[in-house]
Amino acid sequence: MAKTLDTSNNPNNDEPQPELEEEEEEKTFEELGLDPRLIRALTKKGISAPTPIQTYAIPLIMEGKDVVARAKTGSGKTYAYLLPLLQKLFSELDSARKNCPGAFVLVPTRELCQQVYAEVSSLIEACRVQLKVVQLTSSMPASDLRAGLAGPPDILVSTPACISTCLSIDALQAKSIQDSLSFLVLDEADLLLSYGYEDDLKALVPHVPRRCQCLLMSATSSADVEKLKKLVLHNPFILTLPEVGKAKDEIIPQTVQQYWISCTTHDKLLYILALLKLALVQKKVLIFVNTIDMGYRLRLFVEQFGIKSVVLNAELPQNSRLHILEEFNAGLFDYLIATDEGQTKEQVNGESYTASTKSKKRLRQKLNAEFGVVRGIDFKNVYTVINFEMPQDVAGYVHRIGRTGRAFNTGASVSLVSSDEMEIFEEIKITMGDDSQDDSNFIAPFPLLTKNAVESLRYRVEDVARSVTKIAVREARAQDLRNEILNSEKLKAHFESNPRDLDLLKHDKVLSKKPAPAHLKAVPEYLMDATTKEASKIVKLARAAMGSNRSNRRNGSKARNRKSRDPLKTFSAEGPKKSQKSGMRRKDREKDDIGRKKQRKKNISYVD
Ligand SMILES: Nc1ncnc2c1ncn2[C@@H]1O[C@H](COP(=O)(O)OP(=O)(O)OP(=O)(O)O)[C@@H](O)[C@H]1O
Numbered sequence: 001m002a003k004t005l006d007t008s009n010n011p012n013n014d015e016p017q018p019e020l021e022e023e024e025e026e027k028t029f030e031e032l033g034l035d036p037r038l039i040r041a042l043t044k045k046g047i048s049a050p051t052p053i054q055t056y057a058i059p060l061i062m063e064g065k066d067v068v069a070r071a072k073t074g075s076g077k078t079y080a081y082l083l084p085l086l087q088k089l090f091s092e093l094d095s096a097r098k099n100c101p102g103a104f105v106l107v108p109t110r111e112l113c114q115q116v117y118a119e120v121s122s123l124i125e126a127c128r129v130q131l132k133v134v135q136l137t138s139s140m141p142a143s144d145l146r147a148g149l150a151g152p153p154d155i156l157v158s159t160p161a162c163i164s165t166c167l168s169i170d171a172l173q174a175k176s177i178q179d180s181l182s183f184l185v186l187d188e189a190d191l192l193l194s195y196g197y198e199d200d201l202k203a204l205v206p207h208v209p210r211r212c213q214c215l216l217m218s219a220t221s222s223a224d225v226e227k228l229k230k231l232v233l234h235n236p237f238i239l240t241l242p243e244v245g246k247a248k249d250e251i252i253p254q255t256v257q258q259y260w261i262s263c264t265t266h267d268k269l270l271y272i273l274a275l276l277k278l279a280l281v282q283k284k285v286l287i288f289v290n291t292i293d294m295g296y297r298l299r300l301f302v303e304q305f306g307i308k309s310v311v312l313n314a315e316l317p318q319n320s321r322l323h324i325l326e327e328f329n330a331g332l333f334d335y336l337i338a339t340d341e342g343q344t345k346e347q348v349n350g351e352s353y354t355a356s357t358k359s360k361k362r363l364r365q366k367l368n369a370e371f372g373v374v375r376g377i378d379f380k381n382v383y384t385v386i387n388f389e390m391p392q393d394v395a396g397y398v399h400r401i402g403r404t405g406r407a408f409n410t411g412a413s414v415s416l417v418s419s420d421e422m423e424i425f426e427e428i429k430i431t432m433g434d435d436s437q438d439d440s441n442f443i444a445p446f447p448l449l450t451k452n453a454v455e456s457l458r459y460r461v462e463d464v465a466r467s468v469t470k471i472a473v474r475e476a477r478a479q480d481l482r483n484e485i486l487n488s489e490k491l492k493a494h495f496e497s498n499p500r501d502l503d504l505l506k507h508d509k510v511l512s513k514k515p516a517p518a519h520l521k522a523v524p525e526y527l528m529d530a531t532t533k534e535a536s537k538i539v540k541l542a543r544a545a546m547g548s549n550r551s552n553r554r555n556g557s558k559a560r561n562r563k564s565r566d567p568l569k570t571f572s573a574e575g576p577k578k579s580q581k582s583g584m585r586r587k588d589r590e591k592d593d594i595g596r597k598k599q600r601k602k603n604i605s606y607v608d
Contacts (some may be wrong), residue, residue: 007042009571030353032058035087041126042079051076053241058084066236068189068216068229072253073402074409077217077239078119078378081105081185085215086123088183089131089154098180098561100149101134101156101170105185108159108195112136112188112376114322117157131155137344139318140161146171148339154178160192160200167203177207184208186228190395193224205231219376220395238242252398252432256405259446260425265418269301270454270461272388272416276307276335277457277523279536281414282383283334290389293338296476297468299387303512304337304464306521309335311480320484326446329380340375340391340400379403394431414446448539449478453532460520464513467514476512 003333029050042048050058060067061084070079085103092102105120108115117135124131132153136145138161145593151157158166186192208214214233218225221240229236252258252608263271275281285308289295294313302309307443310333312324326334382404390398396414404411411585417425432442 002108003100027055028544029083033062034083035060035090037090037127037129038083038087038123042083044126045122047079051080053077053239055081056080056239056241059119060237060239061085061213062087064213066214066233068218068225068233068236068238069241070218070221070225070239071241073399074253074378074406076154076407077219078116078187081187081215082116082120085130085155085183085185086120090127090129092182093130098152098243099176100152100180101154102180103155103183103185104163104181105155105157105187106160106163106192106201107157107187107376108191108197110318111141111321111374112161113137113157113327114157115376116171116187117380120155120157133157136162138165142169142171145169149317152176160197160204163204164200167343174207175250177204181208181212183213183215185215185217185233186230187217189218189221189228189400190220190225191375191401193227201228202229210233210234220398222395226237250399253409255410257410258415258443259399259412260415260417260443261441261446261449265420267454268388268416268418269278269298269465270458271449272298272386273302273305273461274449274454274457275414276302277305278449278453278532280539281386281412282539284328284331284379285335285378285384285386286382286403287335287337287386287388288391289339290339290392291472292339292477293470294389295339296473296480298337300468300472300476300512301464304467304514304516304520305334305460306516308333309337311337311339315474315477315481316484317487320487323487325377325379329378330383332520336379337388340396345519375399377389377403378406381409382406383411385411385413387413387417390415390417390421390428392424392426394424397428415443446564448532448535450529450531452529456529457523464520472512479508 027050029042032050032055051067053075057067057069057077057080061081068080069080071080085105089102105116107116113135117133120133124133132151134148134153135154135157137150137159140148140162144167145162146169162174167174186201214236216225216233216236218228229238261271272287276285287298288299292311292313292315297315299309299311310324310328312321314321316324324336327333370520376399385401385404387397387400391400401413403415415425418432429443434442
């Protein structure tokens, strides 16, 4: 594994730099000097060896250095700072009480607050130490913010905006921060500025004492990260962890196979149905769309084919969003449709995008903050990420695809690309390292879907797609919101008394007014060509064949074997043949369907 310890932006740093060898031997947590209590806590979670970023960051942080750590999505950056942070706090357990939390962990969204809070709490609980952590967000009433900070807790997990609020209502005092703050962590730093927190951070920085250790964690490098680094850190160590060679490996984990399908905007429903219904992608599946309405349109559409999915967007109440994430992580449903982009062409809260450039920027930040409900979220065991619509920038693509292939897991992504989206797709391909000169293809054409398979579904899809009208979408969106507001109240009460419990409030109730017709729930075998049947069978078997999704990174040959068993790597659908049915007129197709139905009665065999 190649890595760089880049201190080039750090001319004043006179500290001797640790020597990094080209092929550093893999270390254990014990060798990194981690407290046995933390090691036991990790073992209970099934974590036995540090990831590369943890190997490098933990010792530096334990030595008290300011660190900028840049590593791929899902590479374990959270533990890379939490473990040494907790270890340092363990050693200060008996020191004099402070007037404000000794550590601030700042993240861009409430979902991330919840996620980091849950991680810290479970580590503290497993270690059985007397440390207190709170999570505070700006949406909380002032009385809750004050109550949360009373004590004070040892660790505060929050957003930069909430720190500003706490300062403005005197729940936090500048003097206390100067006296007590020992750690400031900016997690998901590449998102903090674009989410509109620059002013909040600028307001905090003058109160951060010089001796405070500052850590900045990020998945991508950007001008924003540079800006933050200059704003907050003093002589930091800059840790950048790409893997061998190619550009794409620096951003997307090597264990994620990226694919794309070229199709018209109109045909996207057809293609996604083919992928899901013909079982050509492995579960769990996270599907990204760009607007809330599109999320509901897709959900209503697949529902008619008996596919249950759940929608996640920033319009839903906070409790519901957290609960949806918990249920998805717990494996209660397989398909999550997430909106992570602002509605660029729609009006948002009465403000329109025809505003001036400055207010456009403000709006964009606001949209990001409101819609970025999935950025940085640790979705468990997502195998496939589908871009039903392409993100608006390369960073969006990196963050979306980064929801699979986390830690040592494998995964795949499929992007449905229409001609309108070709420009951003080309930009993404170039950033990933695609090179037209040497024919390198980091985002390869999806190999498992034949033209025949797609066309055999067209007739059914077009009928159903027509039935998902704008009114149906609007009603479904309102209905879901009503359901979730009701759920949210129940959840609030429930979470208060059972903070760790999962109850069975369902998010995947049928939204459509019409029940799904029985004949659309399964794809009759006669609609599947032999190639597709084979592909679908292999994809189904592959999950089982791969066994636990964790690759043994210490065993390269094992990882290679697994790759060779990956159907996406080994299977290739034959070139498109002209579909028998696609050439038929609608009337003929209906006749054909009836004839086949009769035959089917004698010999029913479905692919689910
Ligand atoms: N040493 C490890 N071994 C195995 N799994 C790990 C290890 N460290 C962390 N993980 C798991 O890997 C997953 C991803 O970790 P984490 O969320 O910290 O990634 P990240 O680098 O912050 O990603 P992102 O940039 O997308 O936020 C989590 O489920 C975490 O529990």
